[in-house]
Amino acid sequence: QYIRNHYSTDRPEPKSWIERWLGRDKQYPKAPLVLPRQEDIMAIYQSAIEARQKNALAPDPNADPTVLNSMVGEWIWQRNKDQRHFFVEESFPMEWSYPSAVPHGLCYEIKKDPLPSLSAEIVQGDMQYWRDYIDHLKRNPRFAEDIDAQRSFSKLRNTGGNIYKWRKMPEAAEQAYRQALELWPGNSETLNNFTDLLMQQNRPEELRDILAKASKADPNNGLLTTLLSSCERRIRLKAEISNLESQRVQSPKDAALLQQLLGKYAEQGDREKADRLVAEALKSFPTNAEVLRDSVNYFAVQNRVPEAIEYGRKLEKILPEDADLRLGMAKFFMVSGKRADFYQYLKEAIRLGGLPMREKASSEPMFQQIQGEPDFQKLIHPVQ
Template identity: 75%
Template sequence: MAIYQAAIERRQKDGSAPDPNADPTVLNSMVGEWIWQRNKDQRRFFVEESFPMEWSYPNAVPHGLCYEIKKDPVPVLKPELVQGDMDYWSEYIDHLKNDPRFEDDIDAQRSFSKLRNTGGNIYKWRQMPEAAEKAYRQALELWPGNTETLNNFSELLLQQNRAPELRDILERASKADPNNGLLAMLLGNCERKISLGKEITALETQWGTTKDAKLFQQLLAKYSEEGNLAKADPLVKQGAILFPTNAEVLRDVVNYFAIQNRVPEALEYGKKLEKVSPDDADLKLGLAKFYMAAGNRAEFYRMVKEAVRLGGLPMREKIAMEPIFQQIQAEPDFQSLIRNAQ
C-alpha cells in the first residue's frame, strides 16, 4: 500500500509520471527500486528487464545479456564499454543463428530479442541515438516482429525525420505478421507522419505569401499534431501580432498551450481572448482552471464567479461536476458558489 501511495503522490506532483492505475507495471518497477535502494550498499545488482524500469537507467551499465544497476549514477557510458556491448551481442547473435534449433524456437527468439531491446532503451534514454539504433536493429535481427522494439525504434526514427525508412521496416514486419494490431497501428502512424510532412510543406509555402487567419489555424494545428514546438511557438507569436482581435485564432492558441499544460502561456493568451470575448462564460471557466493550476486562489474565485454570473444555473451545475475542482469541494467559498446547483 505504501508503494502504491508513493506512486499516486508522484503522479499528482508530476503529470508525466507513470500512472499506477493505468499501467500495472509501474508498481512492479517501484518494488524493484525499493529492493535495490535497501540492498545496493551490500551487493551488486544485475537485471534481466521484463518491463522498462527507467528509474534505473541513470545507474545502468550494459553487462552481457543483462545490465548492472550501479550503486551510484553513471554520468557517461564510455565508448569502449558501448563498443564492447555491441561486439558481445554481434558474437552472441551469430552463436544463436548457428544453432539449428534457434530458427524454429520462437520463444528463444522473443526472449533474446527482448533482452537486447533493453540495451536500446538504455541508450535511447541516455540520448545516444546511434548506439540505440544499433541495439534495436540487433533486437530485430533476433526477432523481426518484436513490437516493443519496433515501437521504441519508431520513436527514435521519427525524431530524426526518417519516416520513409521506418515505413519500410514496419511494412516488412507487418507482412510477416499481418494479424498484429500494434504493427498495423505503428505503420498507420508512420504513414500519417509522412503525409503530415507533405501537408505542412504545402501550408508553409502558402503561409510564405498569404498571411490568412484560417491558414494560420491550419498550420498551427499541423505543427501541434506533429509535436513541432520549435516551429509552432514562433508561429503563435507571429499570429498574435497579425490577428490580435481574432477570437478563433486566440482560442486555438489558448488550446495549444493548454493541451501542453503550459499554464502561464495559456493564461497570457486567455486574457487576450477575454478582452475580445468578455461575455464568454466558458472562457471564464477555462481561465478559472488556469488560475487554480497556477495556485492563484483569489483570481480563481473571481473568475469562477464571473462564469456563474454569465452562465447562470447551467454553469453552476457544470462547475459542481468539474473533476478538477473536486479537491476544493469542501471549501466554504466553493460551497457557497455551487449551493444553488445542488
C-alpha cells in the first residue's frame, strides 16, 4: 500500500497544508507505476506453489514470506523496466535481479537487460566507494556507539558480496563481505554467506578465526554458534580425509576404506573427488552390493536421478530379490516423470515385499499426490 500510495493512480491528493509544504504534490513522478492487483498477487503465489509441487527444492512461499515478496518485486520490475530506472536497497536476497544488477553506491541498480559480466572498472569503483564511505563513518565518533547504524550499513554492503558471489567472483565477494564485517563483525547474514564462500575454497582454519571473534562478541547468537561448530567439524573432516587417503594408498582393495572416504567426500561437498571415487569403485568392486548401494545413495542425496538410476540398475543385477531397492527405483522414476517405469518398479517392489511393502508404499509421502490414480489404487488395494 505504501508503494501504491506513492507511485500508482491510487495516490491520494495532499489534503493538508503540511503535506503541501512537504511537497507531496510534487515529490513523486506523475506517470504511475504498473503495480499488481490482488488477483495478480494470488496468481504469483499460485505459481510459486505449483513450482514447489513440481520441484521439492524450489522455494516454499508458505515457509518463507520473502519468496512471495521477491516474486512480486520481479513482477513490478518486468512491467516497468522500459519506463523506469530501478535502484534497490535489498532487505532480502532477490537473486532474480542479480544478472542485471550493477553496484551503485549504497544500493544497486537493476538494469533493463542482463549483463554478461561486471567490468573491472565497476568492481574497482564499488570497492573504492565503500572504502571511502567506511572511513567516513569511522571518523564520526558516534558511529562506534550506534549499533543500528552499524547493522544497517553492514547489511547494505552485504548485498554487494551476494552479487559478486552469484557471479562467481570470489575475490570481489570476499572483499565486500570483509567490508561488511568491518562495519559490523556480528552480521549473521554476512557470516553465513562468507562461511559458504570460504568453505567452497577449503579455508576452514581462516574461517574459524573470523567466526570465533564474532561469536565472542555475540555469545548468545545461536547461528554463530552453529556456524563455528560446523567450521570446526570441517577442520576435523579435512584431517579425517587426509588419514583415509593415506590408508587407501596402502590398502587400495579395501572396500570399507573406499566407502568411508566416499562418505567423507560427500560430507565435504567435494563432488569432483567423490565422482572419481565412485567411478573407481565400479571398476574395483563391480559386484560389491554395499559399495554399489552407497554409490546409489550418493547420487540420490544430490538429486542426480539419472546417475542414481544407472547405478541402481547395476545393483539390481546383484540383488534381484531386494524389495526396498525396487521401491527406491520407483521413486527415482516418479521424480523423473516416467510413470510407466514407476508403476513397473512399484509393482515389483510389492510382489517381493508383500503386505509390509504395500503398507509402506501406501504411506510414502512422495506418493500422496497420486493416491487417487486407478493404477496406484490397484496396487495398494488389489481386488481379492
